[in-house]
Amino acid sequence: METVGLFPVLAVSAALFAIGVAGVLTRRNALIVFMSVELMLNAVNLSFVAFARENLAVDGHVFTVFVMAVAAAEAAVGLALVILLFRNRVTVDLDDLDLLKG
């Protein structure tokens, strides 16, 4: 069966990562920034799976599972932080959080 090459998969991964970076840099809503971070993690997962397929090594799949576990932990703690933030400041706009700015 004919398969796709390594280059297109890695190109898609790079595109998704760049879109995630654009989201983190331009958006001010904390929730959307979080989603952009998830997008970047998924882009990395796609390259892990692509290289696992290329080298026929299943370790890439194992590592992808670890990345997903870390993403789940990050989402749980991050969203708890957002709720705490909203309770104290009634905003999730990252521009309003300038307490550490001198």
Next chain:
Amino acid sequence: MTQPVLFYFFSLVAVVSALLVVTARNPISSALALVVCFFGLAADYVLLDAHFVAVIQVLVYAGAIMVLFIFVIMLLNLREPGGPILDLSRRALLGVAAAGLLGVGLIVGLEHVTGGTMPQVPGDFGTIAQVGAAIFQPDSRWLLPFEVVSVLLTVAVIGAVVLAKREI
């Protein structure tokens, strides 16, 4: 013949919905576009013979994590912000330029990747049995990391409860 076509189709779905995630004004639209993106990526994983990862992608990402996101968005009940859709502030332009530069640089840097198609897979590649054996066989490198991840998840759950609870 069909596999590359399917891969390009699902990759296009993933990239377009990723663009929607970043450009949508309403966080709910963003979250739903992200779910579509995760499903597109899961289809890509299937086409790359990563069956277990594809199932986990749908269960954990599109299921658990996105439900958490949507739950928090609805809990906060955010109003849609006003202002123009096309944000032309200096920061937005700089951010898009930096990200575009990064994307182009990454793709240009890939030109040394060997072309051609990937090797044929053995029949059981990427199945749950094989991934499980890779983690749990006696001389596996991933056994300790696996246990550490379970500790990490416990810490994260406790941390989330401590953070979000009003009075402990």
